[in-house]
Amino acid sequence: MQRRQRQFEQLYKSNYRQMYRLAYAFLADADDARDVVAQVFAQLWHSRTELKNVFVKPDEQHGAFPDVAMPGGRRTKSKQQENDAITSYLLTATRNQCYHILHARIQREELEQDLRHSTDAYTVDAERELIEELREIINDSLTPRDRQILSLHYDEGLSYKQTADALGISLAAVNKHITLSIAKLRKRLMIYN
Numbered sequence: 001m002q003r004r005q006r007q008f009e010q011l012y013k014s015n016y017r018q019m020y021r022l023a024y025a026f027l028a029d030a031d032d033a034r035d036v037v038a039q040v041f042a043q044l045w046h047s048r049t050e051l052k053n054v055f056v057k058p059d060e061q062h063g064a065f066p067d068v069a070m071p072g073g074r075r076t077k078s079k080q081q082e083n084d085a086i087t088s089y090l091l092t093a094t095r096n097q098c099y100h101i102l103h104a105r106i107q108r109e110e111l112e113q114d115l116r117h118s119t120d121a122y123t124v125d126a127e128r129e130l131i132e133e134l135r136e137i138i139n140d141s142l143t144p145r146d147r148q149i150l151s152l153h154y155d156e157g158l159s160y161k162q163t164a165d166a167l168g169i170s171l172a173a174v175n176k177h178i179t180l181s182i183a184k185l186r187k188r189l190m191i192y193n
Contacts, residue, residue, distance in 0.1 A: 012041055015087055019094045026098035036101065040093045141188045146181040149174055 016037060023033035138147060152163045153174070164174045 015090050019090055022091055022094050023098050036097045040097055137188050141184045142181050146177050149177040150181055
């Protein structure tokens with residue numbers, strides 16, 4: 001167990017930076033990059049069968065790794081080839097984990113966008129309904145003259161004086177129409193709710 005732990009620590013120390021840089025290049029987020037590297041090493045640690053494949057023991061007789069030509073036609077791997085294979089494995093695992101995170105980000109963004117669209121559609125529909133109901137209340141509660149005065153003042157932004165001048169009525173009449181109209185609408189809305 002201790003030998004395995006030492007091998008693992010050495011593997012970690014010799015590959016962490018390269019794995020982190022790769023993850024950061026994909027994700028553009030330092031925390032996510034660190035998480036990816038930690039996750040790859042955690043998966044490697046918990047997967048004993050993969051560790052056996054990654055930590056190939058040297059051939060006891062020749063002290064070499066399988067897969068490089070040896071005298072007599074026997075093939076072994078050099079230490080450098082073995083290290084390259086391990087690094088390649090770790091970088092591939094890092095890349096795949098980054099793809100997984102990027103895929104999850106895309107799905108989350110699509111879901112958020114769908115929710116925004118559905119919420120926006122709901123809000124627009126609710127606003128239309130409310131505006132329609134308010135128009136009905138205004139039409140039922142107010143005279144055409146009251147509606148006209150309110151429209152000039154609130155919709156078109158005219159002052160009381162400008163509204164009075166536009167309609168050829170006194171300032172006091174505009175004030176009275178607006179005050180009474182608002183009171184009628186408040187009363188109607190209180191009953192409505």
